[in-house]
Amino acid sequence: MWFDLLMDDCKASLELSHKYKGVFVPVFLKLILTMIMGTFVIISVITSVASGVFSGLHGSEGLGLFMQIIAPFGFFLIAGYILYLILWALIEVGSINLYRAALSDEKPSKIHFFSGIKDYLKKVAAGKMLIHFLCLILSPLLLAFFVLYAVIIGIPTAGWGVIFLTVGVSAYFATWTIAIVNDDLGILEGFGTSFKLAKRHFKPLFVIMLALTMISQYAAWLVGPLGFVFAGWFLGGIVKIYFRIVTYKTYLRYQKDIPELDQI
């Protein structure tokens, strides 16, 4: 039964992450990423203010004022977005290769992390960019749908409808990066595999994503609101990585059900 198999995977992942604690290194890398992004934002604000571009704002109104504030940040916004995308993809592919090493009963090391980056960074970064681009193009439609959904389903279900929709969608996108790294697939093949897997084995992926959302949020707040600032990233990050390993194990368990992967 699917639930028993999922629990077996959860148990195996727990034992694995206890044996190879190196899989949790990306938690600290994500902290460094956040600090880099924070420093970048501060530098961009200081540079923009120091360059004097805001000196003539008092005469402007409405859209003109908005554009005068946003325009100087244009370069920094684009540069920041690209920086974030590359760093995120870098940690993502490196981490998946670490989990792969642990799942193969090898001690995860920086060699695994960097070999993952070398081989799959471009694909994962491009895939992420594709998702962002599609979201941007479809944003009016998505926004209208979300508002309608929140009013018709979200309010009468006291918010659960929104949580379940978000978790359901994330179940479909849960394994595309794993598919790319594990089976050396292209971007579209990775998305296709992830969707097919979620379609055929929706229940376990839904439960993993629901548990990831609920437990990582709760764990981050476990040490109170002040603790959230200083330790929330660590506790939430540990839970997220653990569930990423469970997702990987679930992917490995069910990948044989996708005939296209057998051919590869």
Add this chain to the structure above:
Amino acid sequence: MNEIAKLFDYFKRAFQVNKNNRGLYLPQITLILVKACYYLAFGIFLYQLTIGIGDMGFEATTFKEVFFSMAWWIGGMIVVGGLGSMVVEAGLFNMYKVSINDELIDSNIFFEGVRKYFIRILLANILMMIFWVAFAIPYFIISVFTLLAGFILIPLLITVFTTMWKVSMVIEDLTVIEGLKRGIRFSTKHFVPLSALVIIKQAFLSSQAGSSGNANAGNWDSSNNISKVTDNSPVDLDTVHFSFNDVYAQALPYIKTGFYILIPVVSIAIIIASMVRMVFEIFFELSIFVMYIEKSKEAELEPIAEPNAEAIMEVK
């Protein structure tokens, strides 16, 4: 780590028991529907009150009547909700015990549980309430001194140490105090896995979603605020009274429309939020029962330690 890993075996067993005994949901569903009817009736009462105030105008006596009516309804909600929950808890705990032993469950099992454990569960809850009232000020002080971490960690710790209280009372048929002692002993011995289980359970049950449904009574009760505003107002009360009644009469059709939408929507939201919570609650409570039973079996199987030779010499 093995102890935590065993949690997944308990989840497996709980899922299986849950799947084979759909009757476990019946008492909770009944309570949820009773509560929803009560909230619905409260909504209709508020609607009638709103129209009544529109007809009579805002007088000092109106506020007094409103206050007492509200007090009756809120008191009724606490009694119906609180006592109903404890009746369901007593009956359900007996159903868990029976269903985990692979026996068939029916309504008799539920009523047997209510008859046997209701008073004990009521006493346990009263004791917990007394503890929280007595501990409220130290709790606040400790929480502030621990940089607000105590606000979450202290209730969590108390939950860990009292989780097995009622469970041991039901499984081993103990008295309230014996159950408390056994529960604390169990929690001390298996602190890490039990804490992990409680954290996972809390993560699912303390979600922000669904909380809006339970808070509706408080949100609707704005009469006290209005009375405070009028009491402290430096403006001539008669003038305010006259103009406020006029504004109220004009706003009444919109308020009525608001009620027509809010009453069914809030009732449905309460039912759905409670149903989702119920699914998680039954699953995790079953897991806690499974854990208690499994650990008790393990303790029975543990070999009794042979007397230490040095200790024997010392005694001699």
